[in-house]
Structure formats: C-alpha cells, structure tokens
Amino acid sequence: LHEEEIKRLFSDFLQRKSGIVGHGLKKIVRSLLWENYSPPNIYMDTQIAVYLLNPAEASYALPSLVTQYGERNFTIGEKTEEGQLDLDGGPQIAQMEAAQEALCASVLVEPLQRAIEEQNLMDLNNEIEIPLIIVLAEMEYLGIKVDLARLTGLRDELKNEVEEIRKIIHELAGEEFNINSPKQLQVVLFENLGLKPGKKTKTGYSTNAQTLEKMKDDHPVINHLLKYREVEKLRSTYGEGLLAVVGEGERIRATFHQTVTRTGRLSSDAPNLHNIPVRTDKGKVFREAFIAKEDWALLVADYNQIELRCIAHLSGDSGLIQAFEAGEDIHTSTAAQVFGVSPSAVSKAQRERAKMVSYGLIYGMEAWGLAQRLGIGNKEAASILNSYFGAFPSVKDYMESTVQIAKERGYTETLFGRRRRIPELSSPNAMTRSLGERQAMNAGIQGLAADIFKIALVNLNHKLKEKKMASRIVLQVHDEVILECPKEEISEAEEVTIEIMGSAFAMSVPLAVNISSGITWSEAK
DNA sequence: GCGATCACGTT
DNA sequence: GTACGTGATCGCG
Numbered sequence: 001l002h003e004e005e006i007k008r009l010f011s012d013f014l015q016r017k018s019g020i021v022g023h024g025l026k027k028i029v030r031s032l033l034w035e036n037y038s039p040p041n042i043y044m045d046t047q048i049a050v051y052l053l054n055p056a057e058a059s060y061a062l063p064s065l066v067t068q069y070g071e072r073n074f075t076i077g078e079k080t081e082e083g084q085l086d087l088d089g090g091p092q093i094a095q096m097e098a099a100q101e102a103l104c105a106s107v108l109v110e111p112l113q114r115a116i117e118e119q120n121l122m123d124l125n126n127e128i129e130i131p132l133i134i135v136l137a138e139m140e141y142l143g144i145k146v147d148l149a150r151l152t153g154l155r156d157e158l159k160n161e162v163e164e165i166r167k168i169i170h171e172l173a174g175e176e177f178n179i180n181s182p183k184q185l186q187v188v189l190f191e192n193l194g195l196k197p198g199k200k201t202k203t204g205y206s207t208n209a210q211t212l213e214k215m216k217d218d219h220p221v222i223n224h225l226l227k228y229r230e231v232e233k234l235r236s237t238y239g240e241g242l243l244a245v246v247g248e249g250e251r252i253r254a255t256f257h258q259t260v261t262r263t264g265r266l267s268s269d270a271p272n273l274h275n276i277p278v279r280t281d282k283g284k285v286f287r288e289a290f291i292a293k294e295d296w297a298l299l300v301a302d303y304n305q306i307e308l309r310c311i312a313h314l315s316g317d318s319g320l321i322q323a324f325e326a327g328e329d330i331h332t333s334t335a336a337q338v339f340g341v342s343p344s345a346v347s348k349a350q351r352e353r354a355k356m357v358s359y360g361l362i363y364g365m366e367a368w369g370l371a372q373r374l375g376i377g378n379k380e381a382a383s384i385l386n387s388y389f390g391a392f393p394s395v396k397d398y399m400e401s402t403v404q405i406a407k408e409r410g411y412t413e414t415l416f417g418r419r420r421r422i423p424e425l426s427s428p429n430a431m432t433r434s435l436g437e438r439q440a441m442n443a444g445i446q447g448l449a450a451d452i453f454k455i456a457l458v459n460l461n462h463k464l465k466e467k468k469m470a471s472r473i474v475l476q477v478h479d480e481v482i483l484e485c486p487k488e489e490i491s492e493a494e495e496v497t498i499e500i501m502g503s504a505f506a507m508s509v510p511l512a513v514n515i516s517s518g519i520t521w522s523e524a525k
Numbered sequence: 526g527c528g529a530t531c532a533c534g535t536t
Numbered sequence: 537g538t539a540c541g542t543g544a545t546c547g548c549g
Contacts, residue, residue: 275535369537442538
C-alpha cells in the first residue's frame, strides 16, 4: 500500500458512521490535526463517560476502570516501564500498549453506555462533551500568539525590580535570608524583629498577604515584603513560566482538561491560561503580551454575570429576574431592593455590599463568610444577608431546597443533569458538613454556567466552520472566549459570537454578552 | 526525585 | 465562601 492510500483508508476509518471509541481522545485528535486529518467522528470517549458518571473519579487509569466498570473478567499484561520504551522494545511496545488501551476501552463501551443512559446523561455526553472534544483539540492545536519581545521585556523588568526590593528587605531586616521561604521569613519577622504574629498555619505563623497587611504599621519592611511577593509572583509564574512554554510560531498551547473539575468547568495547564493576571495594573500588562497574528485581531466575548443569571433562572425569583430585565447595573438594582431605596439613591457602599453578597451567593456563602469578606461583625453580616434574602425570598428557598435535596440523594444535579456526589454532606464534622452545603449550593450554579458556556463553544465553532470563516477560537476562560480573526472579518465574527452566545440556552433572564476587539488581549477588554 | 506546605493568580 | 494550577522551599528517602 502506498502512503497516500493508507492515509485515505485511515481517514475513512476515522469518519466511519458508527464513530470511533477511545480513552482521552482529545490528545489523539490533536495529533491528527498536526497530520492534516479532519476531526474524527466520535462515538464515545470512555474517559469522559466515566467523568460524567463520577466527576470526582480518583483515577482514569484504564486497568482500574476496567475493574470498576467493566463486566468481564479481564486483566491486562504488565505495563512496560517508561524507561525501557526507547531502549530495547522499540515501536513494538508502543503498539502493544496502544492495542491494550484500545481493548480496555472497547470492553468499557457497553457498560458505560448503559450507565450513561440510566442516569440520563446521554444529552450531556452526546450534545455537549463529545462535540467539545474537537473544539478543545482545535484550540490546543492552534494556541495563542504571544509577543515574545514584550514578554521577555516584562520578565526582565520584573527581575530587576525583584532584585531591588530584595536588597531593601535585607537591609531593613538587618540580615540576608531567603524571602521566598515562609519558614525563614517567620524567623526574621516574629523572632529577630520581634513583630507580633497574627493568624497561625499548620506549622507556624502565617506570613500571607492578608496577615502582612495588618502588620503594615508595625515595621517598614512589611510594605516591601508585600511588594516583593507581588512582583516575584509575576516574575516567576508569568514571566519565566510563560516564556518557558512558548512553542512553534511564537504561540502558547495549553491543555484544556475536560475531566478534572467537580463542577463541569474546564481546567487549563502547561500553562494555566485561566489565571493570567487582570486585577492589578502591574499584573494585567501580561495580557498585552497575548496578541493576534499579523493583520489579524483578537475578539474577546464574555458572559455578563452569567452565574447570577443562573441563580435568577434556577430560583425563579421575580425580584432578581426583574433586576436583570431592567438592564441597569445589576449591583445597583439589587442594592436598591435590598436596602429599600430607589436605584438612584443607592450609595457606593450599598452597591459594594450588594455586590459582595451576590458573589458570595454564588459560592454558597454563610453569614460568617460575608463578615470575613466585608470586615464586619457576624451580626451585621447576618442582618445584611437577611435583608438580601428578604428582598429575594425565592433565592433563599432555592438554596435551602438545593441543600435539602442534595442531602437526601447524596449528590447534586445541574439543570442538564450533570451529577456531583457530595459525601461531605454526611460527615460527622460540622465544618466539613458546612463545606458540603456550600458545595451543594455552588454546584448547580457554577455547573449550569459551565454547561451553557460549553454549548456556546460548540455552537460557535460549528457556526464559524459552517460560514467558512477564517476566524477561530484560540482561548477560553470559564465565561469568556477569545477568537483570532482576520481584520476584515471582525464585525461578522462579532455578530456571530453575540448571537451564538446569547442564544446558547433560553433562560428566564436574558444572556447578556460583552464583546470587544483589539490587537492584544488587554486591548480587547 | 517526590510529596507536603505555603502562598497566590483567576473565576 | 466555589473551582482550579504553579512556583518555591524543605524534609524525606
């Protein structure tokens, strides 16, 4: 057989009507894309099927899954030691392992398919997760372009700055020590300088930013330490870290994991592109280093307040729904209802508090959590929470019934049927049980938002191809999607993106989408 | 080399 | 307060 003939036969196999099966297919799809194959027709990814059945699965190693989910008595041979692979075994061993993997996956298909059907996870699997494999594989394959000179410049600046602050700190401390070592820092602060310690950690006294913040007035070194931490974090994690993973075409290619989080969200690693700084001026400049290729631009679209909108939809709370329909600033609207004043009379402080409560709500916050956050007493926090629930009573009902149902069943379910077991709910430990309750409240909200966002990703990728557009998705950050577009295609891409994201799922509140474009990620914000 | 610990970036 | 991933240090083997 000629090579071309083999390629054609392989292509036909990948496109077969009945679809292909594999374990962790995204990686394979990515390899196929590098070899110029079209994305395959997927029937099942056993890894994803297991994830849907239990998003807390400890390991996705095939032999253990076969034992756990397979119905046949089935043992596979000794796994080859990694080190031997290249030495003597050669390609035969890799082929043998691939064959074993395929065999394991094939044994799993039927029982997994049945379990997926039994738990009503068919739609989630077939309409969302499986199509998403291709979208993510293409995103990973493309990667996002970075401005190498800019990134290097940032790294170098930070390096110099860290060095300067380091000298000052050693001067003020009166000794040389490793500032990166919390252990050494503790000795310097609490023993040698005699400062008063605050919070404790498992092994000693805390030196985290929150604690240091409170010690600001006790010694001039504290402010420099805080600065050092900020700059050193940026230098190491983002400066050095990102430079180390720049690949072909000056692009960074992260891996987006589909089977990691308990909630249905994606995670990103090598590098993690989900936590690129944005909060501080010093940090957010890194977003200027993420760019579009020559004559193209980045288009950034994100859902406005999607999780709070999910709460409004799930609870059916008329007040909250009304607040969103008004189309005004949501925190001002909620503050007006919570504090019983007209929106125009809402003070800055009131808006800020309402905002805190709204965010807290998403995380299943209780009174003491809010107190911590706002730096107020427990009583006052309870009273704010009370007025909030007074203004939005159905939200309170929803939270309570969510926890109740989760306790009865032992798991939560999103609107789309995504399940998550929460064993913490039956813990004998009260702290752990509270954690379980927060997890239960958060799971349905964050999970629904994740489901909606995944639908949008799948639909958007599909629409771009259908319209034969050159624009493509290059990055995803939980409720935000970044496209790289030829400049002349931008306005069309904006239209398409807003339409697709806005209509991903019909809720009792509108799905609002913010959109903008620019040469850099920062500019398109 | 590996895991635990601490700290910290995002949503 | 949810959910993650990474860098650095340090003690263990």
